[in-house]
Amino acid sequence: MPGKRSFKELPARLLAWYDKHARDLPWRVSPADRALGKRPDPYRIWLSEIMLQQTTIPHGTPYFHAFTQRWPTVEALANSRDEEVMTAWAGLGYYARARNLLKCAREVVALGGFPETEKTLVKLPGIGPYTAGAIAAIAFDQQAAAVDGNVDRVFARLLALKGEWAEEKKVIAAEVRALVPEKRPGVFAEALMDLGATICTPTRPNCLICPLADMCAARAEGEPDTYPRKPAKAATKVRHGVAYVLLEGDEVMLVRRPDKGLLGGMLALPGTEWPKSGMPDEAPPVEANWETIGEVRHVFTHFALILTVKQARLTAKRPDGVWTPIRDVEGLPSVFAKAFLLALPEA
DNA sequence: AATTCGGGGAT
DNA sequence: ATCCCAGAATT
Numbered sequence: 001m002p003g004k005r006s007f008k009e010l011p012a013r014l015l016a017w018y019d020k021h022a023r024d025l026p027w028r029v030s031p032a033d034r035a036l037g038k039r040p041d042p043y044r045i046w047l048s049e050i051m052l053q054q055t056t057i058p059h060g061t062p063y064f065h066a067f068t069q070r071w072p073t074v075e076a077l078a079n080s081r082d083e084e085v086m087t088a089w090a091g092l093g094y095y096a097r098a099r100n101l102l103k104c105a106r107e108v109v110a111l112g113g114f115p116e117t118e119k120t121l122v123k124l125p126g127i128g129p130y131t132a133g134a135i136a137a138i139a140f141d142q143q144a145a146a147v148d149g150n151v152d153r154v155f156a157r158l159l160a161l162k163g164e165w166a167e168e169k170k171v172i173a174a175e176v177r178a179l180v181p182e183k184r185p186g187v188f189a190e191a192l193m194d195l196g197a198t199i200c201t202p203t204r205p206n207c208l209i210c211p212l213a214d215m216c217a218a219r220a221e222g223e224p225d226t227y228p229r230k231p232a233k234a235a236t237k238v239r240h241g242v243a244y245v246l247l248e249g250d251e252v253m254l255v256r257r258p259d260k261g262l263l264g265g266m267l268a269l270p271g272t273e274w275p276k277s278g279m280p281d282e283a284p285p286v287e288a289n290w291e292t293i294g295e296v297r298h299v300f301t302h303f304a305l306i307l308t309v310k311q312a313r314l315t316a317k318r319p320d321g322v323w324t325p326i327r328d329v330e331g332l333p334s335v336f337a338k339a340f341l342l343a344l345p346e347a
Numbered sequence: 348a349a350t351t352c353g354g355g356g357a358t
Numbered sequence: 359a360t361c362c363c364a365g366a367a368t369t
Contacts (some may be wrong), residue, residue, distance in 0.1 A: 052364040059355060059363085093353025096367070128366045148364045166348075193364060202362060203358070233360085262352065301352055334354060350369070358361080 007158070007215060011181040011188060017211035018191035023198065025057065026064055031187055040186075042114040042139040043074045046104075049131045050097055063092050074114070078105040083256075086265050087331030095333070099265050100126030116140040129173075138186040145176040146189040150196025156228035157200060160217035165230045200224075238304045240279050243271035243336065245293070245311040245343040246286070246318070252329060252340070253321035262300070267322065267331045269339055274305055288312035294342040298335040309339045 019031045027048035029040045047067060051060040066088060071077040077085070082102060089098035103125040108114050114135070115121050122132035134146035152172055155161070159175070161168040181188055199206050205224050207213045218224035246253040259265045272280035284290055289312055296307040317323055326344055 049364060054352090054363055054365055055354080056356070056363050091354075093355090094365085096352065097365095100366085126366070130365060134364065146364075149362075150364070189364090197364085230361095235359095264352090299354080301354090302350080348369100351367085352365105354363100356362090358359100 007175075007179055010212060010215060011179055013211050013215075014191045014195065015181075015184060015187060018187060018194060021194070021198070022190065023194050026061060028190065034184075034187060040139050042135065044068060045139040046074075046114065046127075046131075046135055047101075049134050050101055050104075050126055051092065053097060053131070054094060055092065060092065063089070074105050074108050077102070078109040082265070083331075087267070090266065090331040091334055091337070093334075095264055095266055097126055099259060114139070117142060118144040134189055137180070137189040141184075141186055143180050143182060143185045144189075145173065145180050146193070147173050147176050148193060148196075150193045150200070151176060153202065153228055154192060154196045154200045154212075157205070157218035157224045158212065158216050160221055160227065162229060165228060168228070236299065236301075236303050237276070238306060239274040239276060240306050240308070241272050241274035242280055242282075242284075242308045242310060243269040243296075243339045244285055244290075245269060245309065245340065246288075246314055246321070247311065247326075247343075248314045248317050248323070250327075251317070251323045251325050252343075253318060254324055254329070254332075255321060263333050263335075266333050267336075268333070269309075269336045270321065271307075274303075274307075276303075284310070284312075286312075286314065286318060288314060296335060296338045296342065298338065300335075305335065307335065307339055309342050311343050 022031055024030065027040065027044045029038050048064055051063055070088065071080060085102050086095070086098055089095060104127065107124055116136065118132045118136040121127050121135050122129060130146060130148050133144040136142035136144040137146055152169060155172040155175055156168065161171065199210050203225055207216070207219050207224060210216070213219050216224065218227045253270060254267050255270045257263050257266050257268050270285050272282040274280065290310040291312065292308060293311045294309050296309060298305045298307065329340060332340060
């Protein structure tokens, strides 16, 4: 049995591959343009990294365009009202990211610009180990590692890691840190992610065209797609709730959810709690002639929700709501957007 | 170390 | 149905 594989040639091999096969993404500077001295805009790199946390590029990209058009600079974003940013983020999910985005923008402006090192970046709200490394490397050419889900998968296979996944991830982080080249560390970060996204894919990796195939222990074993070996996830349970569409004239009553917890800080339809078991036992927000207009099924990370939607027309507005003309409703998270659509199918 | 936190697309 | 996605913050 040979000893631990050497990845001495890995960085050069990977960079050569990337020079030819880099994905063209809106926030990126291509390897060719980098060679001409062009540098990415730290604001755009930061924004894209936050938006793409646990989010696919097809889903995040339209939001990236909308944000950069509306807020071209971190100063513009920092000066925006919280509600505008939450509305623009609606539908993208993980709304703590949007709250932290604004906090971070304001801290960055107070600092006079983005800090340039991993150590300082990671102190900012919404920036964790991955994002700090990615920004430091990609935007500031720091010799930092950016270990995302792609990179975890690539190295789980290169090393054929079979142990407990939480421990193996630490092994991977150390391995990647040791491999980051002095020159073009940002390009190296992008290249590793692209390899995972386009060749070393979760299912059916295309080892035949992989530039690292000869270094890959999982490839040598013959079943690379069985890596990484992650623990099984718990089954998602079902919860029930009721959402209310209160109409008065041509306006609907919305509410602003508190900053903490699920859908924190977002606009919503008023409704019951969603108890972990059983049916909600709360009374409707007002006495009215409630009509059940449908049911929405929506899957969150930890549970599935069956939301009964009831509608009533009032003759006087409740004072504690955010009354909004029906045609102007925007900024609802997906579950409430679906529910509202039941009431206003033409909207 | 485990849990919370969204949403949509691919398989 | 299950897994995955340029993960971070909280408990």
